[in-house]
Amino acid sequence: MSMLKDTYPLYLNNKAVQSNTDLAVTDKYTGEVAFRVALADSKTIDVAIAGAVKAAEPMAQMASYERQNVLMHCVSGFKERFDELAYALCVEAGKPIKDSEGEVTRLIDTFRIAAEESVRMTGEVQPLDISARAKGYQGMWKRVPIGPCSFISPFNFPLNLAAHKIAPAIAVGCPFVMKPASRTPLGAIIMGEILAETDLPEGAFSILPTSRDGANLFTEDDRLKLLSFTGSPDVGWALKAKAGKKKVVLELGGNAAVIIDEDADLNDALERVIFGAFYQSGQSCIGVQRIIIHDSIYNTFRDMLVARAGKLVSGNPHDRETFIGPMIDVKEAARLDGWIQEAVADGAKLLCGGKRDGAMLEATLLENVPRTAKANREEAFGPLAILSRFTDFDAALDEVNDSKFGLQAGIFTRDIFKSLDAWDRLDVGGVVINDVPSYRVDNMPYGGVKDSGLGREGIRFAMEDMTEIRNLVIRRRK
CATH class of the missing domain: 3.40.605.10 (Aldehyde Dehydrogenase; Chain A, domain 1)
Structure with missing residues (x-):
């Protein structure tokens, strides 16, 4: 009613x-x-x-x-x-x-x-x-x-x-x-x-x-x-x-990144990353867009993400089971669909999703996305996340910083020293440890640097x- x-x-x-x-x-x-x-x-x-x-x-x-x-x-x-x-x-x-x-x-x-x-x-x-x-x-x-x-x-x-x-x-x-x-x-x-x-x-x-x-x-x-x-x-x-x-x-805006280090609790990280990337159809300036995963756990975590994303329920936002509703309009969904197709044409691999019906766009994961692709450089503002791998933690921090945006970043690690290094080195408004950059409590100082x-x-x-x-x-x- x-x-x-x-x-x-x-x-x-x-x-x-x-x-x-x-x-x-x-x-x-x-x-x-x-x-x-x-x-x-x-x-x-x-x-x-x-x-x-x-x-x-x-x-x-x-x-x-x-x-x-x-x-x-x-x-x-x-x-x-x-x-x-x-x-x-x-x-x-x-x-x-x-x-x-x-x-x-x-x-x-x-x-x-x-x-x-x-x-x-x-x-x-x-x-x-x-x-x-x-x-x-x-x-x-x-x-x-x-x-x-x-x-x-x-x-x-x-x-x-x-x-x-x-x-x-x-x-x-x-x-x-x-x-x-x-x-x-x-x-x-x-x-x-x-x-x-x-x-x-x-x-x-x-x-x-x-x-x-x-x-x-x-x-x-x-x-x-x-x-x-x-x-x-x-x-x-x-x-x-x-x-x-x-x-x-x-x-x-932002194109927020999350680092999944080799010591992360993968089951815990999985639920939070899926939420961060796809809640409210990814239409959040601190939604997870870039997922940077340690090489030793990359294949395992990638397969977990793909399996979990495939189970997300899309459809009528009034249904309580629905996780992914429509994007704000057809034009925005078509824009992001175009970015996905463009990345694939340039050599990216589509892991799941990628289909659009009007304003509805499936939860989409890509890997091997070129650094120059819009899906990497710009703000997706929709249900898209891209995966990359790292072996050196400092290089992963550099990858997070390789963006014109700087709103928030997330790190899944049990290493207090890496957490403090990230807080020192990441050129962002906020660093979130053992959760996604999409996390915000309404009394904390929230905002960004650079183009954010x-x-x-x-x-x-x-x-x-x-x-x-x-x-x-x-x-x-x-």
């Missing part, structure tokens, strides 16, 4: 506005229109930014407990609407229902962490008498909200990646305008519905689905003091170039980006 309405509003300055029904959102499995959403034009976005500017001072003046109450109201609301949120995600993103439920759980975690952190905005007392000229001077500093923020969130985690922007903004007292992904806007709209039940100052938030063409103000308007974008590297770096004086945080982005998310770290340090110097009278 559908839990969805036929139409949904946008949220302008805390209020639901059903200005039109111009955005048709499809069920990603059937391809049929599931519901329609109001689409914001540039005039609406301008009004929203003006509202955020007006709300900046009252937001900054909210007491810590008041911000915490707003966040805890959201936690309660999400819990009450758990099944509705999971169902909506399953429909609009094509995400298998178990993964959808997992994402709602993380949404709740993220707001709960933000509620806890909202009362911990601490500063520091600093002695300034470091030399004779500063005798009698005392310093201290605190954090203050940066001001109106602009958020652009992606389609693959439309609940949790929106939450990683919205929740810390409320925790520090920053008003915001958000552009959710137009293919998956509903999660953010339901968040808006729940936020609208609170006492946030008028203009504290606007949630505005809009076409990419109409989104320039989100990036270029100088009234906004921070842009936080999660999405593709090409778009992210282009937005940064247009962002002007505002602070920019970018969470971009700038800055860190994870509530406390996002709160730092959304605040400025304000210093105070006191001269004591003699």
Whole structure:
């Protein structure tokens, strides 16, 4: 039974506005229109930014407990609407229902962490008498909200990646305008519905689905003091170039690698690597794309992976047995299918999968993929992983680093010294030992280097980006 309405509003300055029904959102499995959403034009976005500017001072003046109450109201609301949120995600993103439920759980975690952190905005007392000229001077500093923020969130985690922007903004007292992904806007709209039940100052938030063409103000308007974008590297770096004086945080793509060393527990590694490579059809920026296996166990582990991947259930994301649902659209599935065919034509061996039916693409494993192939160099963002072998651990670390991306990496090893070497040497935002790079807990500092982005998310770290340090110097009278 559908839990969805036929139409949904946008949220302008805390209020639901059903200005039109111009955005048709499809069920990603059937391809049929599931519901329609109001689409914001540039005039609406301008009004929203003006509202955020007006709300900046009252937001900054909210007491810590008041911000915490707003966040805890959201936690309660999400819990009450758990099944509705999971169902909506399953429909609009094509995400298998178990993964959808997992994402709602993380949404709740993220707001709960933000509620806890909202009362911990601490500063520091600093002695300034470091030399004779500063005798009698005392310093201290605190954090203050940066001001109106602009958020652009992606389609693959439309609940949790929106939450990683919205929740810390409320925790520090920053008003915001958000552009959710137009293919998956509903999660953010339901968040808006729940936020609208609170006492946030008028203009504290606007949630505005809009076409990419109409989104320039989100990036270029100088009234906004921070842009936080999660999405593709090409778009992210282009937005940064247009962002002007505002602070920019970018969470971009990756082609994450995992090393399976000769002492790894292969049965344990198998389940985690299969999950990392193929959960939610591989549409994760930290999904396992490159599997680097020690030569002495390569054949054994390769055969284990192929056998396990062949048993994954593909199909309707509403079925609880389904592990692989559709990719976000046919165009994306056709793109990755083309990369697979191209790699095979250049000498790669297809180990399993490789068949496509519309937006459905089988779990695919390749070996002997040329270093220059797109399947190796670019971000697959789909159910594809490639295998390679190593004999020297340092060379394996070099292979991980041989990428324009640097988001996270995983290492299966029992050697503490190799773990520490990897932490020292890998040019990535995070190293995960005895698990896949796809692992993330919502309070940890998460983000990448190189083409994978700038800055860190994870509530406390996002709160730092959304605040400025304000210093105070006191001269004591003699």
